[in-house]
Amino acid sequence: MPITTEDTVCWLQxxxxxxxxxxxxxxxxxxxxxxxxxxxxxxxxxxxxxxKLPSVAGMDIGSILKTVGSTLVSTVGGASGPLYGxxxxxxxxxxxxxxxxxxxxxxxxxxxAVEGIKARGKAQPGEKTMLDALIPALTAAKEAEAQxxxxxxxxxxxxxxxxxxxxxxxxxxxxKGRASYLGxxxxxxxxxxATSSWLILKTLAETCG
Amino acid sequence: xxxxxxxxxxxxxxxxxxxxxxxxxxxxxxxxxxAGGTSEGKLGTxxxxxxxxxxxxxxxxxxxxxxxxxxAVMTTEMAVEAFVxxxxxxxxxxxxxxxEGAVIAAVESSIGNSLxxxxxxxxxxxxxxxxxxxx
Numbered sequence: 354m355p356i357t358t359e360d361t362v363c364w365l366q367x368x369x370x371x372x373x374x375x376x377x378x379x380x381x382x383x384x385x386x387x388x389x390x391x392x393x394x395x396x397x398x399x400x401x402x403x404x405k406l407p408s409v410a411g412m413d414i415g416s417i418l419k420t421v422g423s424t425l426v427s428t429v430g431g432a433s434g435p436l437y438g439x440x441x442x443x444x445x446x447x448x449x450x451x452x453x454x455x456x457x458x459x460x461x462x463x464x465x466a467v468e469g470i471k472a473r474g475k476a477q478p479g480e481k482t483m484l485d486a487l488i489p490a491l492t493a494a495k496e497a498e499a500q501x502x503x504x505x506x507x508x509x510x511x512x513x514x515x516x517x518x519x520x521x522x523x524x525x526x527x528x529k530g531r532a533s534y535l536g537x538x539x540x541x542x543x544x545x546x547a548t549s550s551w552l553i554l555k556t557l558a559e560t561c562g
Numbered sequence: 563x564x565x566x567x568x569x570x571x572x573x574x575x576x577x578x579x580x581x582x583x584x585x586x587x588x589x590x591x592x593x594x595x596x597a598g599g600t601s602e603g604k605l606g607t608x609x610x611x612x613x614x615x616x617x618x619x620x621x622x623x624x625x626x627x628x629x630x631x632x633x634a635v636m637t638t639e640m641a642v643e644a645f646v647x648x649x650x651x652x653x654x655x656x657x658x659x660x661x662e663g664a665v666i667a668a669v670e671s672s673i674g675n676s677l678x679x680x681x682x683x684x685x686x687x688x689x690x691x692x693x694x695x696x697x
Contacts, residue, residue: 388605426640430606432633435640473636530632 626678
């Protein structure tokens with residue numbers, strides 16, 4: 354079963370719900386090592402996305418995701434705006450014109466999103482950022498595709514890898530973003546960006562898996 | 563014309579204040595625009611606000627952008643990409659400390675120096691000690 358435009362819209366609506374439910378949790382994670390606004394920013398961004406969804410009804414998946422990206426850039430005030438915005442824009446470019454996504458499409462979109470975040474944030478894995486959830490997810494998705502798994506399993510694997518990656522940020526020293534100003538005091542805290550990345554992929558696995 | 567300055571900060575008040583300080587040194591000879599806070603007036607940076615500031619002070623001699631903290635770089639890069647498309651060589655994003663960099667850039671621009679000269683002078687602000695040590 355491919356992912357359809359309806360699935361995509363359903364996923365984005367569900368992400369908005371999940372981020373609202375986790376708004377205080379994400380902000381709590383951001384309090385000791387950031388500026389305590391990640392939950393509020395992500396919630397505001399995805400509420401704006403939901404408001405935009407009717408205007409892209411019937412369009413291809415690429416156009417929907419590009420609209421999501423530009424909406425996030427203009428509504429999320431923190432670093433996550435440019436980063437998630439770039440990720441969705443790149444995934445949108447990778448899915449331009451498509452109304453259905455198969456395993457290979459999902460892998461190439463995730464790859465495009467990861468490359469976009471790397472380029473925009475000039476970041477690498479191991480720096481306590483959203484990449485520490487997303488890169489393991491991409492690796493797991495590629496492995497699942499190579500093993501000819503179907504989309505539900507592929508998405509489950511990616512989500513599980515993102516969760517493990519998110520937990521692995523706890524002992525990391527932050528060298529990017531606001532947390533880097535804290536130096537060694539950033540150790541021992543789970544990265545909020547890696548957490549929101551996991552929530553977005555987990556919701557994808559639950560909605561479309 | 564002279565090189566224009568755009569001051570990007572997470573705080574609208576900080577951006578306005580730095581623009582005011584730099585403007586005093588430039589004595590009206592340099593166009594300086596402030597782009598601080600989000601479009602909702604909260605702490606953060608906004609691609610739209612930075613883009614509007616770039617349009618406000620666009621100069622054939624170029625624009626130097628000075629900014630405060632990390633994530634401002636990404637927002638600023640997105641605004642620059644949206645602003646000029648192919649000809650980004652007349653905009654430079656400075657690594658200089660915001661206040662000293664803006665003041666030095668204002669002085670250098672006001673005496674008619676080029677974008678690269680203004681940018682280099684501002685970048686050197688990070689090496690200037692505020693307090694002279696006795697040693």
